[in-house]
Amino acid sequence: MPPTRTHALSPSSLSSPCTTVALVTLAMTSMKSKPGVPSQTRRSQFERAQNEALDESAEWRMKYDEEVQRSGKYLQELVRVREELEKKIEETEKSKSDLAVLQKEKQSLHKRTESLLHELQSVKMKCHI
Template identity: 50%
Template structure:
């Protein structure tokens, strides 16, 4: 009896150990699948982050290139302005044109005043005709 009871306990213990090992391997397999999914997820996240970084780098490079082009244009305009300012003929020609335009403007202002006076006289004539 004692031998049968021991044997029964031993078989039960062996069965439980076998079930424990089976559960352990099952949990290990689940963990392995999750770990491999995590690895793939991390790889995808890294790829996305890498693409975003490359896009941002390209954007900054484009901005840099635009600023370089803008700076070159400004330098060219500055050089052209310096060359033109060194030539006295251009400056005196501009001053001469400005003087002519100012004279024309004064003449036109006088003409406008004359036309306003004539218009006022005509209005007075018209209003006096209608009153009589």
């Protein structure tokens, strides 16, 4: 007589999609080892286990599809945000270059104003003499 195997299933092992398939296989092997179980009972137990496996597989597929859809939305949002960020960076760089031009123009106008003030002072001095 072959040694009997005991299968310990932890709650965490029941969460994988392969677990139901393992349970179906386990059920089939345990049914084969019971000589007094009628074949119709074994067949209905197998069909029930197989249906449970198919249901679990469908649930996992639905979870996968939902995750793919959610990931797609996140990717679209990421692309949109990245494009906006690149646009803002371009605008910032343009603003910086515009600012540099304006600062140079301000310095030039400031020098010109100083020059005109000195010229005005000298004209006033000549008028008072």
